[in-house]
Amino acid sequence: MDYMETYEKWCTDPYFDEATRQELKALAGDEKEIEDRFYRQLKFGTGGLRGVIGAGTNRMNIYTVRQATQGLANYILEQDGAAKGVAIAYDSRRMSPEFAKEAALCLNGNGIKTYLFESLRPTPELSFAVRQLHCIAGIVITASHNPAEYNGYKVYWEDGAQITPPHDKNILAHVARVTDFAQVKTMDEQAAMEAGLFYVIGKEIDDLYMEQLKGQSIHPEIIPDMAKNMKIVYTPLHGTGNLPVRRVLAELGFTQVYVVPEQEEPDGNFTTVPYPNPEDRDAWTLALKLAKGVDADLVLATDPDADRLGVCAKDTGSGEYISFTGNMSGMLIAEYILRERTKTGTMPANPALVETIVTTDMAKAVAADYGVKLIEVLTGFKYIGEQIKFFEENQSYHYVFGLEESYGCLAGTYARDKDACVAVMMLCEAAAFYKRQGKTLWDAMLDLYEKYGYYKEGLATVTLKGLDGARQIQERMAAFRENPPKQLGGLKVEALRDYKSGVRTETATGNQSATGLPESDVLYFELENNAWCCVRPSGTEPKIKYYYGVKGVSLEDALERLERMKKDLTGGIGSKRNA
Numbered sequence: 001m002d003y004m005e006t007y008e009k010w011c012t013d014p015y016f017d018e019a020t021r022q023e024l025k026a027l028a029g030d031e032k033e034i035e036d037r038f039y040r041q042l043k044f045g046t047g048g049l050r051g052v053i054g055a056g057t058n059r060m061n062i063y064t065v066r067q068a069t070q071g072l073a074n075y076i077l078e079q080d081g082a083a084k085g086v087a088i089a090y091d092s093r094r095m096s097p098e099f100a101k102e103a104a105l106c107l108n109g110n111g112i113k114t115y116l117f118e119s120l121r122p123t124p125e126l127s128f129a130v131r132q133l134h135c136i137a138g139i140v141i142t143a144s145h146n147p148a149e150y151n152g153y154k155v156y157w158e159d160g161a162q163i164t165p166p167h168d169k170n171i172l173a174h175v176a177r178v179t180d181f182a183q184v185k186t187m188d189e190q191a192a193m194e195a196g197l198f199y200v201i202g203k204e205i206d207d208l209y210m211e212q213l214k215g216q217s218i219h220p221e222i223i224p225d226m227a228k229n230m231k232i233v234y235t236p237l238h239g240t241g242n243l244p245v246r247r248v249l250a251e252l253g254f255t256q257v258y259v260v261p262e263q264e265e266p267d268g269n270f271t272t273v274p275y276p277n278p279e280d281r282d283a284w285t286l287a288l289k290l291a292k293g294v295d296a297d298l299v300l301a302t303d304p305d306a307d308r309l310g311v312c313a314k315d316t317g318s319g320e321y322i323s324f325t326g327n328m329s330g331m332l333i334a335e336y337i338l339r340e341r342t343k344t345g346t347m348p349a350n351p352a353l354v355e356t357i358v359t360t361d362m363a364k365a366v367a368a369d370y371g372v373k374l375i376e377v378l379t380g381f382k383y384i385g386e387q388i389k390f391f392e393e394n395q396s397y398h399y400v401f402g403l404e405e406s407y408g409c410l411a412g413t414y415a416r417d418k419d420a421c422v423a424v425m426m427l428c429e430a431a432a433f434y435k436r437q438g439k440t441l442w443d444a445m446l447d448l449y450e451k452y453g454y455y456k457e458g459l460a461t462v463t464l465k466g467l468d469g470a471r472q473i474q475e476r477m478a479a480f481r482e483n484p485p486k487q488l489g490g491l492k493v494e495a496l497r498d499y500k501s502g503v504r505t506e507t508a509t510g511n512q513s514a515t516g517l518p519e520s521d522v523l524y525f526e527l528e529n530n531a532w533c534c535v536r537p538s539g540t541e542p543k544i545k546y547y548y549g550v551k552g553v554s555l556e557d558a559l560e561r562l563e564r565m566k567k568d569l570t571g572g573i574g575s576k577r578n579a
Helices: 003-012 018-025 031-038 062-078 096-109 123-132 167-176 189-194 203-214 220-227 242-252 281-294 326-344 362-369 381-394 420-436 441-452 466-482 555-570
Strands: 048-052 086-090 114-117 137-141 150-157 198-201 232-235 257-259 298-302 309-314 321-324 351-356 373-377 398-404 408-411 454-463 491-498 503-506 512-514 523-527 531-537 543-552
Touching (some): 003 018, 003 031, 048 062, 062 096, 062 137, 086 096, 086 123, 096 114, 096 137, 123 150, 123 203, 123 420, 189 198, 203 242, 203 420, 220 420, 232 281, 242 257, 242 420, 281 298, 281 309, 281 321, 298 420, 309 326, 309 420, 309 441, 321 326, 321 441, 326 351, 326 362, 326 408, 326 420, 326 441, 351 362, 362 441, 373 381, 408 420, 441 454, 454 555, 466 531, 466 543, 531 555, 543 555
Parallel strands (some): 086 114, 086 137, 114 198, 232 298, 351 373, 351 398
Antiparallel strands (some): 048 150, 137 150, 309 321, 398 408, 454 543, 491 503, 491 523, 503 512, 531 543
């Protein structure tokens, strides 16, 4: 059946509700839009679904959510996991509550128990709930930091991490087999409750989650003394972070927390920001305005599902607020934890710091300084969460901290995904620690640069939508493989790691060795002078991503090296991200 035939079926089949059919009938004559909505089934990737909300097979709607859930249900039944159940959470986006309930009732229709949060919750709390309730799986309805027209569906397994091999490929295969909506089961909510399949959860999980967050504190005793002198501005960007972030800060003793009023309430349209992403400078306008008004020390922003944290800290010299990348804030927390756990004798035996391959190389220097094992994994926090499981199974290392460049980190093992709530409390504790010494977080960052080197990183993205865009992305990756550059940013390429083939090739000798990581469509160029760059297609958006990092002798030198690298990698194509 071609896309036009599928479109006609959706317009006329009574299985689809009247609103859906009317939305599609209004597209008659717009062949390009019809093609985009129906040229494929919305891709269920290794993490789940993500797409524009709307009617059609290539859109996020109750029908594509049900279809994906039926595939997941079939796999859970194959694993004898019906009685363990599935925890489900959702964020503030449009249709999130509806998608969450549809997923729950589809699972219930298959005889699988579900635990649905009573209202919106952060993604990391879902990860915690899966483990706390001993579920076989979890679902969170979110499109993370994407624009307002998007929503998504992420799947977690019983360890609390997003699905990794072999479960990701197995679930993907089961979803692919659900080709007809007649295969999809569902049931009435009241009937599901009476059958003991549908449970609502809330405060009891919140309280346990909050205790785990506070348990990561190293120096809670310093907070009451410094709280009266430390002002924090926070924005949840209309998302899920407002209540848990404010609660954990209050319970730790921070008293001067100012929440941006215009962005406090959940709003799926994100009316005050063009892009609800703390990585986007435009999202900070209101927070920085409030910060200047109250003379804040620290400005914080979490994305809609509260797994990413953005940071700005005051530079007392200029009076301006310095924007921190995810690498910078992650390293401030990491170094604080390693240093203070070492000093206080609370560092576990065989400690390990885990980062992704596109995260700052400063982590290597800091880990070596404190005698901590540094482990690199593929891009995606699920691979960091997977390492925690491996450590526990093998009794090899003790996880201390994990971070990725995209504003995500995790202290502790109560969850297996990045958590902006714990990042907020750890960063605020570190800020109080440094304030007692007369330093700001920016001063502390400069100290790290002076000690370990001026590491700077950037990311440029190119968006290529639709069928033609997907083809262009593959063509660009093929071109890099067929004719790899010998230099980038004026620096020699010393080796190329192709994670798709699993081979690392030295440029000078041609010697080859294994990359040691799972197969992935990623190219990583090792450059001279401690520089590197990495190219990969996005796993959740129609983009190709160019990551790069350098080490300079000063901030100015590092930024100049970074700009040269960016131009070489992208051919002058800019980025929404602040390099």
